[in-house]
Amino acid sequence: MCRQSATVCLVKSPALEDVAGLPLAERLRVLPDPRQRRGVRHPFVAVLPVAAAAVVAGARSYAAIGQWSANAPQHALARLGARVAGALGVRVAPSAATVRRIVNLAGPGGLADLTGADPGGADSVAVDGKTARGSRRGRTPAAHLPAAMTGDGRTVTQLRVPDKTNEITCFAAPLKPYDLTDITVTADAPHTQRDHARFLIEEKNAHYLLVVKANQPELHRRLRSLPWKDVTARRYDREIGLGRRETRATRALTITGLDLGFPHAVQAVRILRHRTALKTGTVSRRTVYAITDLTSQQASPQRLGQLARSQWTIENRLHFVRDTTFAEDTSKIRTGHGPENMATLRNLAINTLRAAGHRNIAAGLRHVSYDPFTRPLDLLGIA
Secondary structure, eight states: OOOOSGGGTTSOOOOHHHHTTOOHHHHHTTSOOOSOSTTOOSOHHHHHHHHHHHHHTTOOSHHHHHHHHHHOOHHHHHHHTOEEETTTTEEEOOOHHHHHHHHHHSOHHHHHHHHSOOOTTOSEEEEEEEEEGGGOBTTBOOEEEEEEEETTSOEEEEOOOOTTSOGGGGSSTTTTTSOOTTOEEEEOGGGOOHHHHHIIIIISOOEEEEEEOTTSHHHHHHHHTSOGGGOOOEEEEEEEETTEEEEEEEEEEEOTTSOOSOTTOOEEEEEEEEEEETTTOOEEEEEEEEEESOOTTTOOHHHHHHHHHHHHHHIIIIIHHHHHTSOGGGOOOOSTTHHHHHHHHHHHHHHHHHHTTOSSHHHHHHHHHTSTTTHHHHHHTOO
8 A cells, every 4th residue: 555665665655646635634544554453542643643743843752752742732632633531532642652653663655655745846856865874773774765855845755775775776666656747857976877767758757867977987978078168058157155155157068969878868967066165265166967858948058057956955955954953863763664754754844844934944943832732733734
């Protein structure tokens, strides 16, 4: 019914079109309850919204979620669907142990898909992975979590890479359930693979912009040797932020007649980035090459530069936020599906706060914390 992890990435995900537009609690009903029937006290569909609301309120751990749940008033527990006990109909909050058990057991692929954003209508989707460093346990490596994010900063989904493999083998798995027609998928150099390009063009009717580095030595050499100085299709962008001044020069060249051996390749891109640190005056220079199936009519150097920029922003708008605001790398959640499911709940919180107009996620969490048992539920659409 749902993808448990990338190890079974070909298992059918929940039919997302059947739950599109439904409230969070209704979407989560699609997930199967992984518990044995005996001894079940709290509804599965109530515990996950409790965890989601607590994370939107700023909870970073199972203990913090349990503390939020224990202090939740009756009106909040009623909205969350917590179980009723006794003749007086008192709502009983799930404990931290119950939250831990369910988050550890819930199918992470389905949970990520059902709580993520629909990429429909997006101009681009960036794919990149992040390692939850604190999840390493003994000889078991830390969880590595490839995610997909739209160009406007909405996380679509994520899956955990199986142990003893790498992110490359799991490129298609997070994207399979979605309609990516006419959407440009961007990815860094490890994903500049011929099979990935064919998957996007031939199976998903999408476009691609893939960075080329030394892991594709022959392709990289041939791109470097192109007559870039003679290219007239170029774009210059300048901006100041994050303590630096940056200038980017983007040039594009049609390569259909060169037979580079890369499927569906139409244009090559070179982006020259000059950065000056405002405090120290230190200057750095970096040249990035990329390849795309978009024609010059479909993508000018300006748009190609914007697409490349959207790939870089997944680091700033998702991975950096989870590290700094939610302290993901210091989290000691290690067992079961806990690392990936907690990361999914953080993604949901980030999406929810951005949809509410909070550009700064830390500031958004502080705003929610002033009314922690009403605002998270309102933002998540829990009636």
